[in-house]
Amino acid sequence: MPNEIPRLKLDDLQSDFPGVFDSAKYVDVGIGWLPLIREFIATALPLDPSLSVMEMKQKWGCLRIWSDTPVIGARLAKVKAEIKSSYVCEVCGEPAFVRRPPPGRYAWWQCLCDEHASPDQRSWGTRLQGPMYGYAQVEGSWYRYDEDADVMVPSEPPARWR
Ligand SMILES: [Zn+2]
Numbered sequence: 001m002p003n004e005i006p007r008l009k010l011d012d013l014q015s016d017f018p019g020v021f022d023s024a025k026y027v028d029v030g031i032g033w034l035p036l037i038r039e040f041i042a043t044a045l046p047l048d049p050s051l052s053v054m055e056m057k058q059k060w061g062c063l064r065i066w067s068d069t070p071v072i073g074a075r076l077a078k079v080k081a082e083i084k085s086s087y088v089c090e091v092c093g094e095p096a097f098v099r100r101p102p103p104g105r106y107a108w109w110q111c112l113c114d115e116h117a118s119p120d121q122r123s124w125g126t127r128l129q130g131p132m133y134g135y136a137q138v139e140g141s142w143y144r145y146d147e148d149a150d151v152m153v154p155s156e157p158p159a160r161w162r
Contacts, residue, residue: 005030005090005110008037008056017041019052026055030090033063040065040081044074061098061109062086072139076152079136083145086133089113097127132158 008031013021020041021027029037037056045051048071055066063085065078089096094113099121101107114122134145135158144155156162 005032007031008034013037017045020045021053024053024055026057028057029063030058032088032090032093033085035093036063036081036084036088037065040077043077044069044071047071047077048074058090058110061100061111075138076136076143079138079143080145080152083134083136086111089116091116099124100128131160 008027008029010021010024010027013024013027016038041051044067048069051067051069051074053065053067055064057064063082065082067074067078069075069078086098087095088111090111092113092115094115096111096113096116098109098111099117100109101124110117110121112121134147135155136143136145136152137157142155142157142161143152145151146153
Protein backbone atom coordinates (compact mmCIF):
# COMPACT_ATOMS: atom_id res chain seq x y z
CA MET A 1 0.00 0.00 0.00
CA PRO A 2 1.25 3.50 -0.78
CA ASN A 3 1.79 5.85 2.09
CA GLU A 4 -1.11 7.99 3.16
CA ILE A 5 -0.33 11.56 2.19
CA PRO A 6 -1.11 14.30 4.75
CA ARG A 7 -3.84 16.48 3.26
CA LEU A 8 -4.40 20.22 2.98
CA LYS A 9 -7.44 21.29 4.95
CA LEU A 10 -10.10 23.40 3.29
CA ASP A 11 -10.49 25.51 6.45
CA ASP A 12 -6.80 26.43 6.32
CA LEU A 13 -6.97 27.32 2.63
CA GLN A 14 -10.02 29.49 3.24
CA SER A 15 -8.22 31.46 5.94
CA ASP A 16 -4.88 31.63 4.06
CA PHE A 17 -6.47 32.82 0.81
CA PRO A 18 -9.56 34.89 1.73
CA GLY A 19 -12.37 34.58 -0.81
CA VAL A 20 -10.62 32.18 -3.18
CA PHE A 21 -11.94 28.95 -1.65
CA ASP A 22 -15.30 30.23 -0.38
CA SER A 23 -17.27 28.16 -2.90
CA ALA A 24 -14.87 25.20 -2.98
CA LYS A 25 -16.70 21.89 -2.76
CA TYR A 26 -13.86 19.44 -2.71
CA VAL A 27 -10.16 19.68 -1.89
CA ASP A 28 -8.12 16.51 -1.67
CA VAL A 29 -4.39 17.13 -2.23
CA GLY A 30 -1.23 16.61 -0.21
CA ILE A 31 0.52 19.30 1.80
CA GLY A 32 3.63 19.11 -0.42
CA TRP A 33 1.78 20.95 -3.17
CA LEU A 34 0.89 24.00 -1.05
CA PRO A 35 3.77 26.07 -2.55
CA LEU A 36 2.42 25.37 -6.06
CA ILE A 37 -1.07 26.44 -5.01
CA ARG A 38 0.33 29.55 -3.31
CA GLU A 39 2.28 30.45 -6.46
CA PHE A 40 -0.80 29.94 -8.63
CA ILE A 41 -2.93 32.22 -6.46
CA ALA A 42 -0.19 34.85 -6.07
CA THR A 43 -0.04 35.11 -9.86
CA ALA A 44 -3.70 34.64 -10.72
CA LEU A 45 -5.47 36.69 -8.04
CA PRO A 46 -4.03 40.08 -9.09
CA LEU A 47 -5.10 39.29 -12.66
CA ASP A 48 -8.57 38.15 -11.62
CA PRO A 49 -9.63 39.59 -8.24
CA SER A 50 -12.77 37.40 -8.30
CA LEU A 51 -10.69 34.22 -8.68
CA SER A 52 -12.54 31.22 -7.29
CA VAL A 53 -11.32 27.64 -6.91
CA MET A 54 -14.12 25.05 -6.93
CA GLU A 55 -12.14 21.87 -6.60
CA MET A 56 -8.59 20.53 -6.29
CA LYS A 57 -7.55 16.92 -6.43
CA GLN A 58 -4.88 14.52 -7.58
CA LYS A 59 -5.35 12.80 -10.93
CA TRP A 60 -2.84 10.40 -12.47
CA GLY A 61 -0.31 11.57 -9.92
CA CYS A 62 -0.68 15.26 -10.74
CA LEU A 63 -2.45 18.25 -9.25
CA ARG A 64 -5.73 19.27 -10.89
CA ILE A 65 -7.38 22.61 -10.14
CA TRP A 66 -10.91 23.54 -11.17
CA SER A 67 -11.20 27.31 -11.48
CA ASP A 68 -13.30 28.90 -14.20
CA THR A 69 -11.48 32.21 -14.44
CA PRO A 70 -11.89 33.88 -17.85
CA VAL A 71 -8.50 35.62 -17.55
CA ILE A 72 -5.86 33.97 -19.72
CA GLY A 73 -2.95 34.84 -17.44
CA ALA A 74 -4.76 33.32 -14.47
CA ARG A 75 -5.56 30.17 -16.44
CA LEU A 76 -1.91 29.88 -17.49
CA ALA A 77 -0.89 30.15 -13.84
CA LYS A 78 -3.28 27.30 -13.10
CA VAL A 79 -1.93 24.98 -15.80
CA LYS A 80 1.63 25.86 -14.81
CA ALA A 81 0.96 24.69 -11.24
CA GLU A 82 -0.59 21.49 -12.60
CA ILE A 83 2.36 20.78 -14.89
CA LYS A 84 4.94 21.53 -12.19
CA SER A 85 3.19 19.16 -9.78
CA SER A 86 4.57 16.21 -11.75
CA TYR A 87 8.03 17.19 -10.40
CA VAL A 88 7.05 17.93 -6.79
CA CYS A 89 6.57 15.42 -3.98
CA GLU A 90 2.96 15.58 -2.78
CA VAL A 91 4.16 14.88 0.77
CA CYS A 92 7.13 17.21 1.23
CA GLY A 93 7.51 19.45 -1.83
CA GLU A 94 10.99 18.14 -2.71
CA PRO A 95 11.95 17.13 -6.28
CA ALA A 96 10.04 14.02 -7.29
CA PHE A 97 8.39 12.27 -10.18
CA VAL A 98 5.16 10.39 -10.81
CA ARG A 99 5.48 6.77 -9.66
CA ARG A 100 3.64 4.69 -12.22
CA PRO A 101 2.80 1.08 -11.47
CA PRO A 102 3.94 -1.48 -14.01
CA PRO A 103 1.43 -2.65 -16.63
CA GLY A 104 -1.21 -4.97 -15.21
CA ARG A 105 -0.59 -3.81 -11.68
CA TYR A 106 -3.42 -2.01 -9.90
CA ALA A 107 -2.09 0.85 -7.81
CA TRP A 108 -2.43 4.60 -7.50
CA TRP A 109 -0.14 6.89 -9.41
CA GLN A 110 1.57 9.23 -6.95
CA CYS A 111 4.20 11.94 -7.32
CA LEU A 112 6.75 11.19 -4.62
CA CYS A 113 10.42 11.77 -3.82
CA ASP A 114 12.68 8.79 -3.05
CA GLU A 115 12.21 9.29 0.66
CA HIS A 116 8.40 9.21 0.55
CA ALA A 117 7.97 6.52 -2.10
CA SER A 118 7.50 3.03 -0.71
CA PRO A 119 10.16 0.42 -1.55
CA ASP A 120 7.62 -0.99 -3.99
CA GLN A 121 7.10 2.39 -5.67
CA ARG A 122 10.85 2.95 -5.82
CA SER A 123 11.21 -0.30 -7.74
CA TRP A 124 8.86 0.89 -10.48
CA GLY A 125 11.56 2.77 -12.34
CA THR A 126 12.23 6.35 -13.25
CA ARG A 127 10.31 9.27 -14.59
CA LEU A 128 8.44 8.79 -17.85
CA GLN A 129 7.60 11.84 -19.89
CA GLY A 130 4.79 11.54 -22.40
CA PRO A 131 4.58 13.53 -25.65
CA MET A 132 1.97 15.84 -24.11
CA TYR A 133 4.11 16.75 -21.11
CA GLY A 134 4.35 20.50 -20.54
CA TYR A 135 1.70 21.41 -23.13
CA ALA A 136 -1.61 23.07 -22.42
CA GLN A 137 -4.34 24.50 -24.58
CA VAL A 138 -5.94 27.69 -23.28
CA GLU A 139 -8.69 29.48 -25.21
CA GLY A 140 -7.75 27.58 -28.36
CA SER A 141 -4.06 28.48 -28.25
CA TRP A 142 -1.24 26.16 -27.30
CA TYR A 143 1.35 26.91 -24.63
CA ARG A 144 4.32 25.02 -23.32
CA TYR A 145 5.98 25.14 -19.93
CA ASP A 146 9.50 26.56 -20.23
CA GLU A 147 11.34 24.99 -17.29
CA ASP A 148 14.38 27.26 -17.43
CA ALA A 149 12.36 30.47 -17.36
CA ASP A 150 9.55 28.95 -15.20
CA VAL A 151 6.85 30.41 -17.44
CA MET A 152 4.24 29.24 -19.91
CA VAL A 153 5.18 30.37 -23.43
CA PRO A 154 3.10 30.37 -26.64
CA SER A 155 3.89 27.22 -28.57
CA GLU A 156 3.19 25.13 -31.62
CA PRO A 157 0.83 22.27 -30.80
CA PRO A 158 2.49 19.06 -29.62
CA ALA A 159 3.49 16.75 -32.47
CA ARG A 160 0.40 14.57 -32.41
CA TRP A 161 -1.85 17.62 -32.85
CA ARG A 162 -0.08 19.06 -35.89
ZN1 LIG B 1 8.90 13.68 -0.30
